[in-house]
Amino acid sequence: MRLAAALLTTLLCIACATAPPEPSSGRHHDQASRAPHGSAPSGEQGYLIVPGSFEPDRGPDGNSLFLDAPDGLILVDTGRHPEHRDRLLAHARRRGRPIAAIVNTHWHLDHSTGNAEIRAAHPGAELYATEAIDGALAGLLLRSREQAETMLAAGDVPPGREAEVRRFLAVMDDPDSLRPTRPVRESADMTIAGRRLRVNVAPHAATEGDIWIFDAATGLLVAGDLVVAEVPFMDTACPEGWRRALDAIAEMPFTTLVPGHGDPMDRADFLAWRAAFGNLLDCAASDAARDLCIAGWRRDAARFQRPGREAMIDRITGYHIDARLRSAPEERARYCE
Numbered sequence: 001m002r003l004a005a006a007l008l009t010t011l012l013c014i015a016c017a018t019a020p021p022e023p024s025s026g027r028h029h030d031q032a033s034r035a036p037h038g039s040a041p042s043g044e045q046g047y048l049i050v051p052g053s054f055e056p057d058r059g060p061d062g063n064s065l066f067l068d069a070p071d072g073l074i075l076v077d078t079g080r081h082p083e084h085r086d087r088l089l090a091h092a093r094r095r096g097r098p099i100a101a102i103v104n105t106h107w108h109l110d111h112s113t114g115n116a117e118i119r120a121a122h123p124g125a126e127l128y129a130t131e132a133i134d135g136a137l138a139g140l141l142l143r144s145r146e147q148a149e150t151m152l153a154a155g156d157v158p159p160g161r162e163a164e165v166r167r168f169l170a171v172m173d174d175p176d177s178l179r180p181t182r183p184v185r186e187s188a189d190m191t192i193a194g195r196r197l198r199v200n201v202a203p204h205a206a207t208e209g210d211i212w213i214f215d216a217a218t219g220l221l222v223a224g225d226l227v228v229a230e231v232p233f234m235d236t237a238c239p240e241g242w243r244r245a246l247d248a249i250a251e252m253p254f255t256t257l258v259p260g261h262g263d264p265m266d267r268a269d270f271l272a273w274r275a276a277f278g279n280l281l282d283c284a285a286s287d288a289a290r291d292l293c294i295a296g297w298r299r300d301a302a303r304f305q306r307p308g309r310e311a312m313i314d315r316i317t318g319y320h321i322d323a324r325l326r327s328a329p330e331e332r333a334r335y336c337e
């Protein structure tokens with residue numbers, strides 16, 4: 001069972017975040033509980049955030065964001081779970097507008113699992129993403145699929161997670177739902193669904209190719225998982241490329257930044273988060289004790305962490321120190337080239 005637990009951990013990491021499942025199910029607060037209707041209207045700015053979820057013992061959903069555009073709605077990221085997808089579809093119905101374009105900030109399945117069903121309901125929606133998905137499908141996702149099938153066959157998937165694992169396998173049966181119809185290969189000003197946006201590509205950061213968006217008209221910046229409020233998800237990270245991406249984001253004159261997970265940030269929040277991230281990388285690169293680096297993250301990023309989640313955050317931070325920041329050089333290089 002120990003082996004099964006390890007495999008499950010890996011499988012869930014794909015997804016992507018994250019570390020070992022929580023041993024006990026303590027009380028926790030997810031974003032949805034703070035935004036009971038699963039959406040936070042932002043009115044005049046012309047965008048709306050549908051908060052994701054990040055709970056113990058369950059794969060997370062990334063935040064989604066709707067932008068109004070002349071030709072319809074632009075949807076940034078489509079979540080993982082059916083409940084999240086339903087909120088996205090309900091918002092488009094309420095607005096009475098088609099989803100004209102989907103942007104995946106990166107291929108992790110907590111941001112892209114909903115693609116197929118959203119596009120089934122909105123067949124005109126183009127998919128903007130980098131082609132990093134191709135490497136993932138040939139590597140990490142392929143291995144994860146084999147592990148998932150093995151575990152299901154052996155009865156090693158806990159009953160509470162079986163639906164999630166089967167949903168993962170359904171996406172693997174439909175890999176084209178993750179592939180862009182409009183590949184984004186370099187940073188550029190783009191017109192998406194008739195709306196002008198600065199679309200930036202960060203190579204070798206949280207994944208092999210991440211997208212982040214800056215809208216000069218509103219001062220909005222959509223960071224994807226280059227910013228994850230409580231703790232960065234480094235499963236497929238090149239830490240130094242990630243650090244460069246954060247520096248590029250800091251150059252932009254944004255007023256509100258929407259992270260991949262967690263609440264929107266103002267500039268001061270983001271700069272604090274970037275400093276915490278840099279400190280974690282520096283600590284891991286030094287001779288400092290592992291526990292000191294974990295405690296450093298929790299201190300530096302305390303303002304982004306919800307009460308009662310300390311043990312989980314420490315576990316995730318420690319996992320990424322071991323698996324990514326202090327792993328063998330060839331393992332560290334794997335996501336940087």
Ligand SMILES: [Zn+2]
Nearest residue numbers: 062110225260
């Ligand atoms: Zn994510």
